[in-house]
Amino acid sequence: MRLIRCHIDSFGKLNQFDLDFDPSLTSLLRENGFGKTTLAVFIRAMLFDFSPSRKRKDLSDDDRGNYTPWQIGQSYGGWLEFETQGKRYRIIKSFPDRNKTKCTVVDLETGLQTDRFGEEPGYALLGIREQGFENTLYFSQRRLNGPEAGTAELTEKLISLGEGTAVPDLAGYEKAMVSLKKSLSETKTEKKTFDSLKTENYIKKQEAKRTAQTLPTLKAELKTEKEKIDALDAENRADRRSLTLASVREQDRAQQKRISDLKASYEEIRSSLEDREPDDPVFERFFDLSRSFREGYKDYQSMRPDQATLDRYGELLSRFSGKEPDPASVLKDGTEYELAERDVRTLSARRDALSQPGETDERAPEKIRVLKDYLEYSRIADMNKDISALSEQEEKTVSEGELLFSDPDLVRHDKEVIGSLQKERQTPAGPIYFLISALFLTFLTAGILTGIFVHPAFFALAGAGSVGCIVWSVLILMRERRRKRAGSMSSEAVRVLSKYNLPRDVDPATALSRIDAMMHEYGRLAEKRERWFGYDSMVRDKWISFAPDFDWTESDRSRAAEILRELEERQTGRAEAQSLEKQLSSAEERLSQSAGKIHGVMTEYGYEDIPAEDFPARFVKDVGDYEKALEAMERISLADKKLTGIKEELNALGLPFADGDLSPAALEKTESGLRKTLNECAVAAASLKQAEEEREAFLASHGQELETLSSIPESDTPESVEERISARREEREVLGAKISDFESRIRNAQDAEDSIREFDEIDEMYAQKIRETDLKEHHLELTMTYLENAKNTLSSRYLNPMRTHFREYLDKFGSNPFAHSDINTALDVQIHESGALHPASDYSEGQKDLLSVCRHFALIEAIYDGATEQPFLILDDPFADFDDHTLDRALELVRDLSSRFQIIYLTCHSSRQGGND
């Protein structure tokens, strides 16, 4: 392949740039910044892809971005003409935007586009990818440091050249190794993590072990503390016993003293009772007698009357002694006397009252009859006036009323007729019937029309309309029948209305109210007539004929009625006066008899000095008092006798305090004092008894303690022992807290002991993980070793041509120090020196550059050895750091190479110019 010429529209700083290439060596000497590297990039961009953001370390990191035209508005791209296999082509490329490339290859002989070179003409023409191109055919100062990537491709190329076949997975080898290395690294990291966790777990376990190891010590210490607390408890128990005994001893002494005191008190009280026992019966007898005497004395005092009473008793005894007064008989006579006297008095008064008017009217009966007749006639005359005053109209009303209202059933019927007329007039009007009929007809018509013109389904609407019409017609017919019946009723109504002389268009309610009014008027007038004609016609006619003009006013009638009443009363009084006279004479006779009896008794008992009418009551009262006096005198006598008996018995008791004054007050005082003494004595005896019982119980319950009282010192009192126990309680609390702390620590230690097993489990788990990661690491290392060996075995067979060329180039430079150098499977130079392999990077800059140039040319020679077409090389000032001697050799080599390869040599300095510009 040979480059012919190129044209740059615009590419970086180059603009409208043209260059023709020499078939063998094109040397371009231009100052720095001219755009030599830009030209090299342009050539690569024409042959290979030129995509943005590609990671590379040489030409650029982002070629497309870096080589955007400096001139605004210029077309980014150009073309490159080349010749291959005797034919010329032009690659035209432009880069309109960051992600788009327009590429056209034109056959210059035919002028037609061709796709012979595919999407990447560089690969089709040179047999290498872009990366390989940069590692081989593009040669810059920076490239001297050796290839960093893409060596596998080159190796593959070497192999494929040697074998004539492609090795599909060699490129993948590198990635596989990278991945395996990464995996190995991660496995190691993982293992380290597990190691670390295992160690951490081990530390925790050791810590737990240490904690667990304290368990026996803690238990022993706990035991010691518990023993201390037990000892304290034992002392406390002993002191509690002492406390009990001291307490018993104190109680014993207190009881003894109390009993002694109570006994002394009891004896002192008894001495005041003359050594009698409190329960001696004489005391009780004394109390009984004393109480009886005081009660008897009280009774005696209460029943003893005052002097006036005694005087009265004396008078009565002298009046009634030896006689047998009969108060009942006196009382009866007195009652009869009183009744007779009262009758005489009453009757006399009534007779006196009757005889006061004194007048006797012989004509009274006649007057009464006349007055009664006149009053009767007065009523008849009034009625006659009423009847005579009836108007013609009223007469007519009455006569019509008799016809109209004589039959109540008929009247009710007429009212019902008028009521039905009202109901009929309230029946709904016709327009509603008309609207409903119109609605059904509309349905019918609309149903038929839409059924014909729209859809047959609408006939259903017509059907519904026709059914509605039929039903409605039936309803109307029924209504008409009702209306006919209502018409007959209407004629009846007309008849009824005319009967009552009412207009036809009268409102039924008005008609009913008017009928009611007529009935009422008729009733009122008929009643008048009834009253008139109901009177006895003979009497009526007699009085009308007797005094047709008689006319009494209402006041006349009242006056006449009053006179009549007076006359009648006087007529009754006369008969009553005659009866009273008879009764009075009988009453006076009875009064006389009763007075005789009473006066006899009064004389017998000496009551002549009082009025007879007062005597019965006085006699009855005196007889009663006399009987009471007899009873009182007897009771007083008995009470006196009783008191005398009690006094004798009291004296017989022989008690000194009973001697002397036996008045109730003295007795009461004596009794009170004695009771108090006896009570005090009983209380003292009860207290003594209770104290003795308590002591017995105390001795029974504390017998054992009392026997062992000698075991505690006399100085031990309950208070002193309690103090000792209290002091020990504080000590015990401290010990309790200690024990609690020990127990807590023991629990922790036990937990730690339990957790050792868990740590063991975790330890085992991590050991297992570490074993697994070890095994994985081992397997990964083995895998990498075997994979590398495989690749090396494969590669080493095809590196020989490159090694041969490498040594040839070294020889051309005369570099004997590197006679033992070699190319490894990574295409790196290695020098055997001092029994070890050294990389080129171990040597000086000049030596490194020399080795790199040789390796580079050897690689190109090896790859294109025997190729049908040799490629072009771009040397972008690669020898800038060479010394003069080496530079000369290098330039000589370039010239020599240009006989086999087309070379484009770019430099900025004339000293390094390898050919004509």
Added chain:
Amino acid sequence: MIRFLHTADLHLDSKLNTRLDERRLKIRRNELSAVPERIAQKAKELSCRAVLLCGDVFDRAKPTETSMRRFKKVLEDYPDLDFLLLLGNHDGGISPSRFADWNCPNLKLFPKKGWGSYDYPEVSVSGTEDLESATVEKLPQRSGTHIVMLHGEIRDGMAMQKDTIPVGRFRGKGIDYLALGHYHSYAEQALDQRGVCVYSGCPEGRGMDETGEKGVVLIEVDQGRVSHRFIPMAQRQIFDLELHVDEQDAFEDVREKVGQTVSGISQDSIVRVRLTGRSGDRTSLYPEILDADLNEKFFFAWTENKTVCSAGAGDEDEVSVRSEFIRTVREDTALSDEEKEAVLQYGLAALNKDRHTFEVIL
């Protein structure tokens, strides 16, 4: 009606599956420690009168103080619930004096020698730790319903062996329900015409040898009729699954198959998937990816690669790194078979075309 809850083989303090990581190990250990509380709670919910603990409640003769404390707290928290504790072959060495100062009247122990019985309305519960023939023959007779608690492996016939229960010797003895412990899965079989032998199994699985549904057994005695039913109550179930891999399967195929294999399993479960069969040239098994997939779904899960790599080196003349690699590995006698499998699988996975996948895991 009276109810009992039959359980056994809690193995408190036992070691756990070491595959679990530290966090899950702690969670699981706490869950297993809380089993007595959960059993008591379940018994309360089901209105049981007593819990029949048929041996191996503890894993060893010297239980940790922590376990003992927790067990005691359960007894104290449920004073109305009796706990009939029979010791088994694991915890048989625990001395009754360990419980002596507990002051838990609801804890009922059985004697080391001879039979012990506890009477409830209509029901008597007998039990013994002593499986000597002399004791077996002296099983107390009861007129009502009789439940017998034992721990050991049942065997047909009458022959006496250590830690075994000769079923023949218990036939016709008026037993209604033989409550057993020792076997870690639920099982039942007829004892005679009247009774039934039931292993409750352990209430929670602990290792890969305790797969399947775990729980307790509810015994119901109603007017002399005894019925029972298994009640699952395990917090987590353990699954041990096998997946056959074909050499034609690509990794994504295997991944999908693993997903299908574990479908329908509760997310609380512990799952192991063992990959067997042959892994071919296309089959690169990335256990980390598979494990990550599974652990997104379950409490804990992992795969075990038991496949055999069947990838061949191809023709003698084939020029490729892969061929050279396979040939070198296969022909190297210094490598063990296990190493060869591992190296081949790692190497082929690295060279495989599933680049993105490889990147993800490596």
